[in-house]
Amino acid sequence: MMDDNDMLRLGRRGQLTANVTFLMLKGAGYAALVVLVIWLGIAFLGWFGATFLPEDSRFTPDPINRSDVVIEVSDSRVA
Secondary structure, three states: OOOOOOOOOOHHHHHHHHHHHHHHHHHHHHHHHHHHHHHHHHHHHHHHHHHHOOHHHHOOOOOOOHHHOOOOOOOOOOO
16 A cells, blocks of 8 residues: 555656645745845835935936046056
8 A cells, every 4th residue: 555645646756746846836936926026126116216206316416426436547568
């Protein structure tokens, strides 16, 4: 007498395949849920910024503008 709970009569290898497949789909569902929550968070922040922040705040310069930094390098090889 093998297993009385094997209603589908899959056998041991079929049960293992079904369990592994279920666990992979469960993990993919969790990953999709995490990505969806992150996407909804970013969408909420975009909506909040577009709705409740004043219009002038979009056009003000960045207080720490690192793109304006110019590094001058002197090349000693040039005569």
